[in-house]
Amino acid sequence: MRLYIKSAIFSAIVVLILSSVLLGVRLTQVGTELTLVGAEDAVLWKIAAASLLIFLYNLFRDPIERILGSIPKPTLSVGLRELSQRQFVQRLTWCFLIAAALIFPFLGSRSQIDLATLVLIYVMLGLGLNIVVGLAGLLDLGYVGFYAVGAYTYAMLALYFGVGFWTGLIAAGIMAAFFGFILGFPVLRLRGDYLAIVTLGFGEIIRIMLNNLTDLTGGPRGIGSIPKPTLFNLEFSKRASEGTQTFHEFFGIAFNSNHRVMFLYLLALLLVLITLFVINRLMRMPIGRAWEAMREDEIACRALGLNPTHIKLSAFTIGATFAGFAGSFFAARQGFISPESFTFIESAIILAIVVLGGMGSQIGVILAAIVMTVLPEMAREFNEYRMLLFGLMMVLMMIWRPQGLLPMKRPHVELQQ
Amino acid sequence: MSESILEVSDLTMRFGGLLAVNGVGLTIKKGQIVSMIGPNGAGKTTVFNCLTGFYQPTSGKIIFAKQEIQGLPGYQIARKGMIRTFQHVRLFKDMTVLENLLVAQHQHMNNSLLAGLFKTRSYRNAEKQALDNAIYWLEKVHLLDDANREAGTLAYGQQRRLEIARCMVTRPSLLMLDEPAAGLNPSETEALKQLIRDLRDNHQISVLLIEHDMKLVMDISDHIIVINQGTPLASGTPEQVRHNPAVIKAYLGEE
Numbered sequence: 001m002r003l004y005i006k007s008a009i010f011s012a013i014v015v016l017i018l019s020s021v022l023l024g025v026r027l028t029q030v031g032t033e034l035t036l037v038g039a040e041d042a043v044l045w046k047i048a049a050a051s052l053l054i055f056l057y058n059l060f061r062d063p064i065e066r067i068l069g070s071i072p073k074p075t076l077s078v079g080l081r082e083l084s085q086r087q088f089v090q091r092l093t094w095c096f097l098i099a100a101a102l103i104f105p106f107l108g109s110r111s112q113i114d115l116a117t118l119v120l121i122y123v124m125l126g127l128g129l130n131i132v133v134g135l136a137g138l139l140d141l142g143y144v145g146f147y148a149v150g151a152y153t154y155a156m157l158a159l160y161f162g163v164g165f166w167t168g169l170i171a172a173g174i175m176a177a178f179f180g181f182i183l184g185f186p187v188l189r190l191r192g193d194y195l196a197i198v199t200l201g202f203g204e205i206i207r208i209m210l211n212n213l214t215d216l217t218g219g220p221r222g223i224g225s226i227p228k229p230t231l232f233n234l235e236f237s238k239r240a241s242e243g244t245q246t247f248h249e250f251f252g253i254a255f256n257s258n259h260r261v262m263f264l265y266l267l268a269l270l271l272v273l274i275t276l277f278v279i280n281r282l283m284r285m286p287i288g289r290a291w292e293a294m295r296e297d298e299i300a301c302r303a304l305g306l307n308p309t310h311i312k313l314s315a316f317t318i319g320a321t322f323a324g325f326a327g328s329f330f331a332a333r334q335g336f337i338s339p340e341s342f343t344f345i346e347s348a349i350i351l352a353i354v355v356l357g358g359m360g361s362q363i364g365v366i367l368a369a370i371v372m373t374v375l376p377e378m379a380r381e382f383n384e385y386r387m388l389l390f391g392l393m394m395v396l397m398m399i400w401r402p403q404g405l406l407p408m409k410r411p412h413v414e415l416q417q
Numbered sequence: 418m419s420e421s422i423l424e425v426s427d428l429t430m431r432f433g434g435l436l437a438v439n440g441v442g443l444t445i446k447k448g449q450i451v452s453m454i455g456p457n458g459a460g461k462t463t464v465f466n467c468l469t470g471f472y473q474p475t476s477g478k479i480i481f482a483k484q485e486i487q488g489l490p491g492y493q494i495a496r497k498g499m500i501r502t503f504q505h506v507r508l509f510k511d512m513t514v515l516e517n518l519l520v521a522q523h524q525h526m527n528n529s530l531l532a533g534l535f536k537t538r539s540y541r542n543a544e545k546q547a548l549d550n551a552i553y554w555l556e557k558v559h560l561l562d563d564a565n566r567e568a569g570t571l572a573y574g575q576q577r578r579l580e581i582a583r584c585m586v587t588r589p590s591l592l593m594l595d596e597p598a599a600g601l602n603p604s605e606t607e608a609l610k611q612l613i614r615d616l617r618d619n620h621q622i623s624v625l626l627i628e629h630d631m632k633l634v635m636d637i638s639d640h641i642i643v644i645n646q647g648t649p650l651a652s653g654t655p656e657q658v659r660h661n662p663a664v665i666k667a668y669l670g671e672e
Binding site: 278 | 469471490491492493495496500501502503507508509510511512516519520521523524526530533534583584587
């Protein structure tokens with residue numbers, strides 16, 4: 001039996017340092033200067049216990065793993081996997097999830113619903129980018145540019161022409177698609193790293209343009225008082241503006257500011273469901289198969305008469321359209337947008353959602369969007385160490401499951417025999 | 418049957434200072450099997466790449482089905498009915514056998530976005546037709562039982578057959594095979610020979626073949642073109658080529 005003394009000591013020290021930084025020592029302002037303050041004794045004891053545990057585990061790694069290995073693995077997982085492949089079960093799961101998502105706003109608190117709406121925006125963005133990166137295999141680092149185009153299209157239409165949300169939504173989608181098309185045309189002959197760099201540049205160009213077209217977009221000051229979405233022209237405000245009615249007046253119920261939050265959530269849910277439906281169809285359509293084929297072997301595609309530019313461009317354009325929808329919804333929800341909201345880090349987060357969820361997988365993207373949005377919120381207790389934890393999680397994730405949370409299982413066309 | 422489907426004259430391809438193909442000409446009549454042979458590095462595959470638009474030939478004229486096609490992008494040439502395979506198998510490995518054949522029919526499908534979203538009748542019909550066509554060819558190459566397997570998991574010989582089926586579902590008029598028998602065992606080569614003959618006799622396909630297996634070439638070719646160091650060396654019937662001293666010299670070296 002080998003004893004791993006060195007690695008055991010090393011692991012214990014790492015745990016000790018990391019956990020005392022994260023849990024034990026705090027920076028506190030005393031008077032005018034920052035001082036280090038220790039944590040309570042109980043916390044320190046826990047840290048010591050954790051280090052000891054890690055030390056012992058590493059020391060006796062071999063026997064422990066032998067004991068663990070000798071425990072028979074439950075055979076349930078095989079049955080579960082078979083079960084999960086049945087279409088009926090899959091449908092039922094989806095129905096259940098959708099029902100849960102529909103009921104949620106009536107149970108959750110206001111801040112929870114608000115957070116869930118944010119999650120849904122990221123789901124929509126993740127699903128859109130998933131078409132480009134996951135399905136068509138084109139690494140796009142400037143996806144946030146199309147998000148910005150969508151948001152600004154609606155904001156400016158509302159500001160200058162008084163266009164309502166629903167028209168703005170369509171216009172934003174079309175405008176983003178148009179930008180996707182225009183930007184995609186010259187860059188799609190590039191591949192891999194080069195494509196990534198050029199798209200990164202385009203994302204930045206759009207943001208900088210928005211920043212500098214001060215006359216049109218308000219520059220860094222942004223655009224404010226963007227009208228909220230309405231339900232068949234019913235407003236969700238306390239008092240109706242001229243010529244309209246409010247939601248609570250129409251239904252004769254008391255005004256509750258939560259109604260608007262719930263409405264926004266349900267609207268986002270609707271948009272996500274539409275997105276899911278469309279992408280699901282696309283994956284089963286010839287164009288979806290062509291995307292996959294193009295990702296696998298572009299040369300063979302050309303030899304079979306598939307037009308590479310056409311196919312890549314369609315992925316780019318359709319992906320951009322969904323970003324446009326998400327953007328206009330974002331603008332309507334916030335009521336205020338500025339170029340600050342569309343920095344590169346947003347692109348990176350959306351890409352992280354796609355990669356974390358498992359390239360091409362829809363349910364994976366949804367899960368990852370929840371993780372990526374909710375976790376930073378929940379980890380607020382860790383104050384300044386929050387982003388450190390976040391980064392650590394990403395690194396661990398990529399070591400543990402490089403293929404993502406739920407790698408894609410593409411719907412295959414099956415031949416019934 | 419004497420109408421020609423492909424006429425190439427004075428095809429030249431230059432890579433910088435290297436003259437890879439120099440003045441190659443060839444004619445394929447409808448329903449003919451024509452082979453192109455020559456030692457390794459003679460420029461056979463380069464000729465293929467020039468014909469199918471993967472390279473832009475430096476000069477020369479290519480007339481396919483009465484249209485000049487030199488300089489067109491590869492996918493357009495493929496759509497006109499000139500379909501090729503590659504020296505190394507290039508299947509879509511993570512897609513199933515059936516899907517490989519469906520992708521190949523992309524140009525014949527209903528590609529309207531809305532039709533697909535709402536599964537209109539014409540969309541479903543096109544999808545059904547593509548499926549039937551795929552099944553027909555799978556049966557032909559004896560892969561119907563493996564239709565739902567991923568293409569990458571097939572045995573090498575099966576992959577080769579699938580590649581030919583994938584070409585055939587696109588409904589080509591000229592099939593160009595780049596060393597289809599490489600890596601096949603004798604019985605598989607025999608089956609390949611039958612398949613190629615069958616394509617010519619029953620499906621009105623013309624075939625242009627690059628192959629090193631001389632037995633196969635001599636057996637099925639109607640016409641043979643020999644290339645050496647990028648220049649045409651000889652051409653004629655298998656019998657003529659077999660006894661041509663220049664060909665023997667190129668293959669066996671000088672006495």
